Amino acid sequence: MATVDIRAVTKAYGSTPVIHGVDIDIHDGEFVVLVGPSGCGKSTLLRMIAGLENISGGEIRIGNRVVNEVPPKERDIAMVFQNYALYPHMTVGANMGFSLKLRKAPKAEIDARVNRAAGILGLSHLLDRFPRQLSGGQRQRVAMGRAIVRDPQVFLFDEPLSNLDAKLRVQMRTEIKELHQRLKTTTVYVTHDQIEAMTMADKIVVMHDGVVEQIGAPLDLYDQPANQFVAGFIGSPSMNFIKGKVQVNGTAAFVTPSGAKFPLDRVPEGAVGKDAIYGLRPEHVRIDPQGVPVEIVVVEPTGSEILAIVRVGEQEIACLFRERLSLAPGETIHISPQPGMTHLFDAVSGQRL
Amino acid sequence: MTSTHSASSSPSRAGAAMTDSSHAPGADTGAAKRAKTSGLTDDSAGMSYLDSLPRRLITVMLPLLVFVFVLLFPFYWMAITAIKPNYQLTDYANYSPLWVVGPTLDHIKYLLFETTYPYWLWNTLYVSFAATAISLVASVFAAYAIERLRFKGSRWVGLGIFLAYLVPPSILFIPLALMVFKLGIYDSKLALIFTYPTFLVPFSTWLLMGYFRSIPYELEECALVDGASRWQILIKVLLPLSIPGLISAGIFSFTLSWNEFIYALTFIQSSENKTVPVGVLTELVRSDVYEWGSLMAGALIGSLPVVILYSFFVDYYVSSMTGAVKE
Numbered sequence: 001m002a003t004v005d006i007r008a009v010t011k012a013y014g015s016t017p018v019i020h021g022v023d024i025d026i027h028d029g030e031f032v033v034l035v036g037p038s039g040c041g042k043s044t045l046l047r048m049i050a051g052l053e054n055i056s057g058g059e060i061r062i063g064n065r066v067v068n069e070v071p072p073k074e075r076d077i078a079m080v081f082q083n084y085a086l087y088p089h090m091t092v093g094a095n096m097g098f099s100l101k102l103r104k105a106p107k108a109e110i111d112a113r114v115n116r117a118a119g120i121l122g123l124s125h126l127l128d129r130f131p132r133q134l135s136g137g138q139r140q141r142v143a144m145g146r147a148i149v150r151d152p153q154v155f156l157f158d159e160p161l162s163n164l165d166a167k168l169r170v171q172m173r174t175e176i177k178e179l180h181q182r183l184k185t186t187t188v189y190v191t192h193d194q195i196e197a198m199t200m201a202d203k204i205v206v207m208h209d210g211v212v213e214q215i216g217a218p219l220d221l222y223d224q225p226a227n228q229f230v231a232g233f234i235g236s237p238s239m240n241f242i243k244g245k246v247q248v249n250g251t252a253a254f255v256t257p258s259g260a261k262f263p264l265d266r267v268p269e270g271a272v273g274k275d276a277i278y279g280l281r282p283e284h285v286r287i288d289p290q291g292v293p294v295e296i297v298v299v300e301p302t303g304s305e306i307l308a309i310v311r312v313g314e315q316e317i318a319c320l321f322r323e324r325l326s327l328a329p330g331e332t333i334h335i336s337p338q339p340g341m342t343h344l345f346d347a348v349s350g351q352r353l
Numbered sequence: 354m355t356s357t358h359s360a361s362s363s364p365s366r367a368g369a370a371m372t373d374s375s376h377a378p379g380a381d382t383g384a385a386k387r388a389k390t391s392g393l394t395d396d397s398a399g400m401s402y403l404d405s406l407p408r409r410l411i412t413v414m415l416p417l418l419v420f421v422f423v424l425l426f427p428f429y430w431m432a433i434t435a436i437k438p439n440y441q442l443t444d445y446a447n448y449s450p451l452w453v454v455g456p457t458l459d460h461i462k463y464l465l466f467e468t469t470y471p472y473w474l475w476n477t478l479y480v481s482f483a484a485t486a487i488s489l490v491a492s493v494f495a496a497y498a499i500e501r502l503r504f505k506g507s508r509w510v511g512l513g514i515f516l517a518y519l520v521p522p523s524i525l526f527i528p529l530a531l532m533v534f535k536l537g538i539y540d541s542k543l544a545l546i547f548t549y550p551t552f553l554v555p556f557s558t559w560l561l562m563g564y565f566r567s568i569p570y571e572l573e574e575c576a577l578v579d580g581a582s583r584w585q586i587l588i589k590v591l592l593p594l595s596i597p598g599l600i601s602a603g604i605f606s607f608t609l610s611w612n613e614f615i616y617a618l619t620f621i622q623s624s625e626n627k628t629v630p631v632g633v634l635t636e637l638v639r640s641d642v643y644e645w646g647s648l649m650a651g652a653l654i655g656s657l658p659v660v661i662l663y664s665f666f667v668d669y670y671v672s673s674m675t676g677a678v679k680e
């Protein structure tokens with residue numbers, strides 16, 4: 001187990017920069033999820049930690065050792081690849097014991113550790129099979145087994161669940177989480193799925209276009225997104241962004257171009273009179289006779305909840321109601337945000353106000 | 354080759370046309386009946402044209418027979434000539450050219466005990482194995498370096514190797530002869546063992562490059578993280594996965610060496626150092642006297658090892674031509 005410190009790390013492929021100065025502190029035993037849209041540089045960063053990509057600038061430390069020039073095999077890390085990368089010509093047992101065998105560990109020790117890992121992951125009866133004889137979920141587990149057999153300082157996962165079907169993904173998510181609670185090994189986990197990030201992480205790093213947008217605990221990101229990108233990325237369905245201005249006529253309110261007035265929790269300094277973006281999560285909208293009148297456009301009931309798209313002037317807002325309301329398109333309803341659950345962003349920079 | 358193709362493809366086309374008119378209606382109603390009785394049969398209907406026996410005879414068996422006949426006839430000819438008494442060889446008026454009356458082992462005896470044929474066989478085997486082994490080792494390294502180490506200019510090296518393969522041996526043998534003389538290995542097996550790789554290495558390298566390319570790069574990265582060195586990756590991950598590729602490169606190299614003619618003709622002088630293709634042609638044809646029986650016996654026996662080799666590895670060979678590692 002070890003800390004991982006990423007300091008001002010940059011990466012360029014040829015003359016194309018893809019990572020522009022990233023700083024992340026990963027504590028001992030922490031489960032950190034790197035999340036972001038496709039192409040934002042998550043895999044690149046992970047591969048730099050693994051030593052599969054060289055580091056163009058900055059510094060990566062594992063434990064107290066700068067590993068910039070250290071080859072992967074000496075970094076004491078284990079990595080699980082998206083396509084599992086199981087060796088097709090080796091049995092499950094041999095796959096799991098391969099790294100120990102390379103280290104010339106005694107046979108008895110290899111067997112003991114492979115058996116232990118297989119026991120943890122429920123693979124004991126599959127040790128003699130070849131990877132092609134396994135299901136996707138089993139392969140995934142073997143890939144994980146291969147990592148835990150080594151008892152490394154750091155686990156690196158690159159979208160390990162993206163090849164599984166939705167149900168299995170949820171199950172494996174829990175399993176990985178349990179495994180982490182049991183082994184307490186520092187873990188860096190890459191995904192583009194924000195739900196995975198929210199459910200698994202101790203700490204989420206949201207990346208976008210090669211920069212870190214925000215680092216924080218899942219609920220902090222949800223409650224206090226630092227900017228519009230994070231606000232839109234975390235949470236599902238994603239946050240509504242309403243254009244308008246902050247005005248103070250008696251009480252402070254956010255006024256849309258069509259004249260609808262949304263209440264503000266607080267009035268940030270210097271925001272008055274300026275264009276801004278009002279952020280409101282669908283699940284934080286409630287029916288309120290005193291609220292803003294809106295016209296219903298689409299109603300999508302899912303059983304447990306109802307998603308309604310409503311229109312305010314030219315802008316559409318998604319609302320999620322947990323109650324069984326009878327809503328019909330064309331109707332007008334009145335809505336208001338739950339107090340304390342609104343966000344305000346700068347219209348130009350997208351930063352939280 | 355071309356004659357083989359045209360001979361085998363035209364009857365099959367004729368066969369297909371015939372079946373269209375004569376058997377299609379029956380098959381159609383059969384399929385329709387089955388479709389009526391259960392709604393689930395239609396994915397097998399696509400292959401049901403192979404169901405009826407007469408149909409299969411014409412569309413599958415007949416073309417296959419023609420093909421096999423065209424391929425095997427030369428061997429048959431070789432075999433019967435090898436055991437034909439001399440007086441029957443050219444006497445088509447009294448003896449059928451396709452059959453033997455009173456077969457004899459004289460030619461074979463002559464070949465084995467009165468010529469240096471056993472030496473030739475041994476030489477060919479020795480040279481082919483050695484040249485194949487050297488070429489395979491060199492090609493594995495070359496292909497791995499070009500394909501996976503991606504050093505500066507690796508593409509150009511790859512291209513250069515390919516171009517080297519295109520230089521015909523009939524041009525290359527002149528400079529090679531010079532080197533062979535200077536090295537003092539003229540008229541020895543070494544002369545061939547060292548010159549055959551000039552065409553075997555480029556060929557095998559290209560074949561293996563394609564094969565290595567088909568192995569997912571992630572496997573290698575995974576091995577790197579697992580703690581393997583480049584050498585270990587090559588030996589423990591890449592090569593075991595490339596066995597079909599290695600085998601086909603090996604078979605090709607072996608066959609090419611086995612049949613090689615120009616270098617063997619020019620670099621070898623003494624009778625007991627010759628290889629089979631050269632020996633048979635230079636020692637069994639004396640000015641205008643052709644020892645047909647022994648010639649054919651020599652050719653037949655000389656082609657056996659390659660046939661055996663192919664039949665052993667045919668599965669690997671096919672799989673390496675049709676695809677590579679699937680996870």
Ligand SMILES: Nc1ncnc2c1ncn2[C@@H]1O[C@H](COP(=O)(O)OP(=O)(O)OP(=O)(O)O)[C@@H](O)[C@H]1O
Nearest residue numbers: 013016018036037038039040041042043044045192
């Ligand atoms: N070998 C390479 N050469 C040039 N550019 C590359 C190379 N590998 C990745 N990139 C670029 O670097 C950027 C980051 O890629 P990366 O693979 O890290 O994305 P990612 O965040 O993992 O995305 P995904 O979720 O799709 O896996 C992309 O814009 C990609 O085009």
Ligand SMILES: [Mg+2]
Nearest residue numbers: 042043044159
């Ligand atoms: Mg990626």
